[in-house]
Amino acid sequence: MTRRYDPRRALPHLSYTREQLAGTFKVTLTTIWSWTKKGLHPIDRKRPYLFAGGDVRKFLQAHNKPRQPTGPGQIYCVACKQVTQPAGKVVDFIALSPTNGDLVGRCPNCSRRIFQRVRTADIATKAGSLTVRYEGDVATINTDAEPSRTEPLNEGGV
Numbered sequence: 001m002t003r004r005y006d007p008r009r010a011l012p013h014l015s016y017t018r019e020q021l022a023g024t025f026k027v028t029l030t031t032i033w034s035w036t037k038k039g040l041h042p043i044d045r046k047r048p049y050l051f052a053g054g055d056v057r058k059f060l061q062a063h064n065k066p067r068q069p070t071g072p073g074q075i076y077c078v079a080c081k082q083v084t085q086p087a088g089k090v091v092d093f094i095a096l097s098p099t100n101g102d103l104v105g106r107c108p109n110c111s112r113r114i115f116q117r118v119r120t121a122d123i124a125t126k127a128g129s130l131t132v133r134y135e136g137d138v139a140t141i142n143t144d145a146e147p148s149r150t151e152p153l154n155e156g157g158v
């Protein structure tokens with residue numbers, strides 16, 4: 001699936017017509033049709049087809065990707081269960097090793113910390129149009145530059 005749908009929108013004690021499902025999940029009837037092709041079965045063969053809320057829920061839980069793929073400048077918010085763009089379009093890069101680290105920002109919806117693990121070499125790609133701050137310093141991304149720290153990170157000992 002290209003989008004993520006919240007399975008909880010389907011209430012287990014209700015049944016839904018295709019139109020109602022489309023309205024519930026804000027998708028087109030074509031999408032509902034594609035769900036039936038992927039294994040969402042109506043309760044029976046009588047028209048109008050009715051889909052059990054519990055079946056819809058199970059179907060979406062099984063077919064939703066656990067995480068949405070994130071595009072440049074996007075980070076997944078675990079709390080909101082959706083991909084978002086960090087508040088202020090600013091992230092901090094927290095180095096975890098010479099080759100990777102976390103891009104850390106704030107979710108604009110819930111204000112929680114959101115982060116994405118990235119390889120250092122991929123920072124520019126992942127950050128997209130975001131401003132990346134390196135441990136307090138405001139820095140512009142230079143994709144040509146190898147990470148060349150002359151001093152070891154001073155993190156107060158281990």
Ligand SMILES: [Zn+2]
Nearest residue numbers: 077080107110
């Ligand atoms: Zn959030």
